[in-house]
Amino acid sequence: MNxxxxxxLSVITLCALSSIIFYQSVKAQEPVQxxxxxxxxxxxxxxxxxxxxxxxxxxxxxxxxxxxxSPDQAQIVSNQLMAQWLAKQPKEVTEAWMxxxxxxxxxxxxxxxxTSSNEQSxxxxxxxxxxxxxxxxxxxxxxxxxxxxxxxxxxxxLGSTNGVACAMCHPHAANTHPETYPKFQIQLRRxxxxxxxxxxxxxxPSRGAKLHPDDPKMRALEAYIMAQRKGTVMEPGKH
Amino acid sequence: MIPxxxxxxxxxxxxxxxxxxxxxxxxxxxxxxxxxFLKMAAMxxxxxxxxxxxxxxxxxxxxxNAAPQGQQPFTFAYISDSHLYEKTLNERFVRQLERAVAxxxxxxxxxxxxLYGGDLAQLAQPGELKLGAQILKQVxxxxxxxVGEHDWFLDLGDLWKELFGKPYYSFDHKGVHFITLMSVxxxxxxxxxxxxxxxxxxxxxxxxxxxxxSFEVGEEExxxxxRDLANVSKxxxxxxxxxxxxxxxxxxxxxxxxxxxxxxALLKPFQTVTVIHGHTHQVxxxxxxxxxxxxxxxxxxxxxxxxxGLPKLTMQMNRPDPFNQTEGLGDGIxxxxxxxxxxxxxxxxxxxxxxxxxQYLDSNGASDNPSKTALPSY
Numbered sequence: 001m002n003x004x005x006x007x008x009l010s011v012i013t014l015c016a017l018s019s020i021i022f023y024q025s026v027k028a029q030e031p032v033q034x035x036x037x038x039x040x041x042x043x044x045x046x047x048x049x050x051x052x053x054x055x056x057x058x059x060x061x062x063x064x065x066x067x068x069x070s071p072d073q074a075q076i077v078s079n080q081l082m083a084q085w086l087a088k089q090p091k092e093v094t095e096a097w098m099x100x101x102x103x104x105x106x107x108x109x110x111x112x113x114x115t116s117s118n119e120q121s122x123x124x125x126x127x128x129x130x131x132x133x134x135x136x137x138x139x140x141x142x143x144x145x146x147x148x149x150x151x152x153x154x155x156x157x158l159g160s161t162n163g164v165a166c167a168m169c170h171p172h173a174a175n176t177h178p179e180t181y182p183k184f185q186i187q188l189r190r191x192x193x194x195x196x197x198x199x200x201x202x203x204x205p206s207r208g209a210k211l212h213p214d215d216p217k218m219r220a221l222e223a224y225i226m227a228q229r230k231g232t233v234m235e236p237g238k239h
Numbered sequence: 240m241i242p243x244x245x246x247x248x249x250x251x252x253x254x255x256x257x258x259x260x261x262x263x264x265x266x267x268x269x270x271x272x273x274x275x276f277l278k279m280a281a282m283x284x285x286x287x288x289x290x291x292x293x294x295x296x297x298x299x300x301x302x303x304n305a306a307p308q309g310q311q312p313f314t315f316a317y318i319s320d321s322h323l324y325e326k327t328l329n330e331r332f333v334r335q336l337e338r339a340v341a342x343x344x345x346x347x348x349x350x351x352x353x354l355y356g357g358d359l360a361q362l363a364q365p366g367e368l369k370l371g372a373q374i375l376k377q378v379x380x381x382x383x384x385x386v387g388e389h390d391w392f393l394d395l396g397d398l399w400k401e402l403f404g405k406p407y408y409s410f411d412h413k414g415v416h417f418i419t420l421m422s423v424x425x426x427x428x429x430x431x432x433x434x435x436x437x438x439x440x441x442x443x444x445x446x447x448x449x450x451x452x453s454f455e456v457g458e459e460e461x462x463x464x465x466r467d468l469a470n471v472s473k474x475x476x477x478x479x480x481x482x483x484x485x486x487x488x489x490x491x492x493x494x495x496x497x498x499x500x501x502x503x504a505l506l507k508p509f510q511t512v513t514v515i516h517g518h519t520h521q522v523x524x525x526x527x528x529x530x531x532x533x534x535x536x537x538x539x540x541x542x543x544x545x546x547x548g549l550p551k552l553t554m555q556m557n558r559p560d561p562f563n564q565t566e567g568l569g570d571g572i573x574x575x576x577x578x579x580x581x582x583x584x585x586x587x588x589x590x591x592x593x594x595x596x597x598q599y600l601d602s603n604g605a606s607d608n609p610s611k612t613a614l615p616s617y
Contacts, residue, residue, distance in 0.1 A: 163324045
């Protein structure tokens with residue numbers, strides 16, 4: 001073959017290769033599907049109500065599908081559904097649920113008191129958040145951070161293929177300095193975010209497959225790393 | 240058929256390519272020069288013994304000659320913290336240990352002996368320890384082994400002892416009394432929790448895993464140390480090898496020895512004491528009264544500096560570049576001077592060597608300061 005033919009051949013090969021790579025990258029970009037919940041249809045004579053767990057159902061006798069429940073009926077139905085759900089749970093869950101319910105009741109009492117005192121000083125803004133809100137925020141964040149902690153310390157959860165876990169170089173997420181992002185990283189040829197560096201570490205020292213930015217593992221890793229630097233001053237661009 | 244103007248451009252490209260390649264060769268000669276420099280730095284190891292002429296930049300030379308000549312100066316080298324997995328799982332750590340072995344074997348003249356500073360294996364698996372032993376057999380100089388927690392907590396040292404002998408011992412070399420300690424004993428945290436040997440090993444292998452106990456030399460070994468030191472003259476220089484730092488730096492990462500004060504008390508009556516320790520994977524210097532402390536570099540990965548408790552005399556090494564996986568790693572040599580004090584050289588791969596001299600520690604940082612880092616740790 002002469003030079004010309006070589007060039008033609010290499011151009012064709014290059015096109016083929018890059019289209020494969022492009023397809024792979026598009027595939028990797030597909031967003032993560034969050035769990036969905038399809039309620040059961042009330043196709044019989046009576047209305048069927050389903051709990052938000054997607055599993056616990058209840059038939060409301062005497063109420064046709066499409067009719068409205070009265071507030072009292074609705075309260076009875078929801079109480080019975082919750083009772084059904086609780087009966088299926090292990091002891092710890094039941095206990096936690098009771099505890100949370102107690103907080104709600106205390107909130108209601110406290111709110112009643114605040115409302116009466118608010119009548120005296122009309123300038124005060126009403127309190128929107130209850131103890132239950134605070135508890136939920138804390139619990140949810142802790143769960144996310146704790147999942148991130150597990151991934152950060154486990155080469156297998158991270159998807160490492162050579163036994164290298166994040167914490168092997170970054171005990172307690174030291175030297176991950178999330179507060180310095182975004183910053184320009186010439187090696188990545190762009191302004192890098194924390195997740196870009198996480199993915200760099202996954203692909204290189206740990207020899208794993210990089211995570212989609214919305215991957216639950218990526219989100220948990222970011223949560224853990226940030227939580228370790230709580231109170232640190234933000235310094236984007238610091239090298 | 241390619242249009243004529245494309246044919247012309249192709250010609251241009253081919254011409255330019257020639258120029259490019261020439262440029263690249265020029266860049267190559269830069270690396271060649273750097274390699275020669277590093278080789279020269281390695282040669283400084285032999286200065287004490289040979290008094291050969293060397294470039295001005297090696298302060299080491301003057302210090303060696305200025306030291307009172309109580310005994311014959313000599314040099315030993317070290318390799319530490321290789322954390323080997325089996326080669327099929329992680330080849331990089333294996334290559335890095337082999338690189339350190341090649342570094343030390345290239346030293347001319349050869350060091351009197353080589354200290355292996357512990358954590359040869361990552362999870363104390365037979366495949367890991369045996370692989371390490373096989374690679375270390377290639378070291379030309381005699382080797383002195385020390386154990387680390389990663390070698391120990393699977394079978395509590397059974398295989399390590401079988402391969403390398405006693406975990407703590409002493410020996411004399413050219414007028415210096417050397418002591419190797421097993422400083423990474425931990426109080427039993429596993430029996431009550433009914434943990435398997437592998438679970439125990441995995442907990443200990445996590446630097447920030449708070450489920451483990453703290454490192455300690457332990458009572459039995461301290462008694463042995465007291466007996467060993469009873470026969471040594473107070474003027475004899477002493478060099479102690481311990482895997483963990485023999486002082487209290489940062490407990491959450493076990494940069495720590497729980498009975499450090501008791502061990503230091505045993506060493507206090509001696510005029511000249513130096514501790515060389517592993518575990519911290521970084522340039523680390525300290526002085527407590529008569530005792531000088533030096534850390535060792537790892538061949539596997541560098542640790543960050545502890546967020547608290549860093550000794551004032553520590554001149555930090557530059558932050559390792561995460562885009563280069565051999566950054567912050569290396570090996571090094573220790574020159575034992577005529578007065579029994581030591582000059583420590585950290586041979587950081589990809590970087591100029593870093594010197595921490597006896598004079599620097601003796602003067603509490605007043606003179607002979609190591610070069611400062613451009614970017615301290617976060």
